[in-house]
Amino acid sequence: MSNYRRISDIQADIRSGKTNCVQLVKSYIARIEENKHLNAFLEVWAEEALEKAAVIDQKFKSGTPGHLAGAVIALKDNLAYKGHKVSAASNILQGFESVFTATAVQRLLDEDAIILGRTNCDEFAMGASNENSAFGPVRNAIDPERVPGGSSGGSAVAVQAHLVHASLGSDTGGSIRQPAAFCGLFGLKPTYGLISRWGLLAYASSFDQIGPLTHSLEDNILLTEIMAGPDEQDATVSDRPAPQYHANQSAGKYTFAVMRQAIEHPGLDANVKSETESLIKSLIDQGHTVTYFDFEYLDYLVPTYYVLTTAEASSNLSRYSGLLYGHRSQHAKDLESTFTLSRSEGFGEEVKRRIMLGTFVLSSDYYDAYYSKAQKVRRIIQNKTREVLSGADAILIPTTSTPAFKLGEKSKDPIAMYLADLFTVQANIAGNCAISIPVAKTATGLPLGMQLMCGDFEEQKLFDVSSEILRICNS
Ligand code: GLN
DSSP: OOOOOOHHHHHHHHHTTSOOHHHHHHHHHHHHHHTGGGOOEEEEOHHHHHHHHHHHHHHHHHTOOOTTTTOEEEEETTBOOTTSBOOTTOGGGTTOBOSSOOHHHHHHHHTTOEEEEEEOOSGGGOOSSSOOOTTOOOOOSSOTTBOOOSSSHHHHHHHHTTSSSEEEEEESSSTTHHHHHHHTOEEEEOOTTSBOOTTBOOSSTTTOEEEEEESSHHHHHHHHHHHBSOOTTOTTSOOSOOOOTTTTOOOOOOEEEEEHHHHTOTTOOHHHHHHHHHHHHHHHHTTOEEEEEOOTTHHHHHHHHHHHHHHHHHHHGGGOSSSSSSOOOTTOOSHHHHHHHHHHHHSOHHHHHHHHHHHHHHSTTTTIIIIIHHHHHHHHHHHHHHHHHHSSSEEEEESOSSSOOBTTSSTTOHHHHHHTTTTTHHHHHHOOOEEEEEEEEOTTOOEEEEEEEOOTTOHHHHHHHHHHHHHHHHO
16 A cells, blocks of 8 residues: 555545555554554554445445545544543543544544544643553654654554554644654644534643644645534634635745744754754745744743643543543442542543642642632733734744654653643643644654644644745755
8 A cells, every 4th residue: 555645645546446445444454453563553443444444435436425535544542432432541431432423523524534443642631752641652653762742642653654544633732743743744733712622531621622643734734624613512612614724725925933942942952953944044045034033931831831731630530530431449438439549540640640730729728829820821921922923924933842752761750741842832822723844854764843833713824834834845
């Protein structure tokens, strides 16, 4: 099977009789088997995917395939798909089956996507290396001694290693963009409110967004426009009609705002720095404008993010009590011990740390000092981000300060791990859209990602600007 980069190429090959959906699904299943050591999948729905593939092949014959016919897709294990298990890579949801389907997933199914399985991730999407899964770490296919990034690590590796064509992840503080950067993919964190969160297992509800991980910008645009748009089930989704980004693409000369503190950051890897500088030079050579801005809040991003997300997580995760679903301790004797033992046994270390941290910042003695203050800082960061974007088309910063790091390198030091989110959390704090695009590789072949951020609901501009960056990188 060829390593397809675009759904349109798959569809062309199906139409010309070169391949068909059943063959494609079979090849992916074989590859998943061959790449078990990467630990990207928690479950593969092989039989069901093959049945669906036969139906879609018929649709091609009768001339009625949907826009995603031929696309085989994996779901991060925090997305509900009716009748299928979902565990957020946690023991606390052992055996739990979804009773409804996430809106984003349903929209893919309605366009004839074939869902092949659910992918490994950090437990409850809390992590930046995929080492916090209850089912073991995911390995980067380019170098299995390195992490794929997190928390959507399995979704990234499934696409990177061509175990499926594309996947869905979720991004609360970088969990789509950072693994995309570490695995050489396109990863979008849509504007908060573009895509329904109905059916996404909540981590921090005012930050979480679902988004696609793909080999091409074209597919990223396609999946986004199919998933976007109003949904009665999620009141935080904008009621603007679903946009048609493909049809409205245009080219132009853009103004890029570069964050001075980011490119001068002492922790910036030499490869990342030189790639960023050479991209800036090419942009100027091609007639674009590059301006620099000071972002005096860089050091406040990660603390603000962790105070607010842990607070929201402590509230969201209180539903995993051992009573309603998932794991219930065998040793529980009464209500109190059902709660404590089920949670103690079911949650992993990082999730427990965050629940406790969140409970602490919300406790009456510390609420004003931490939670309320972080809310105020969030607003300041939001205002500053909007101000910069009112004078530029896009903010340009590397997605990560280093390429993929080694397994175990940061896992014993939570603070070092949290700092891996330095460049990605801004867009979740402010709510605007951001994408990571693969722009280069290090001498040893590790992918490097560049991040572009545009304003709220400016995905059209984000995609147009990304196309231009790609054109420059490929010329
Ligand atoms: N690495 C960040 C965290 O651990 C981001 C996670 C995410 O986006 N889900 O919270």
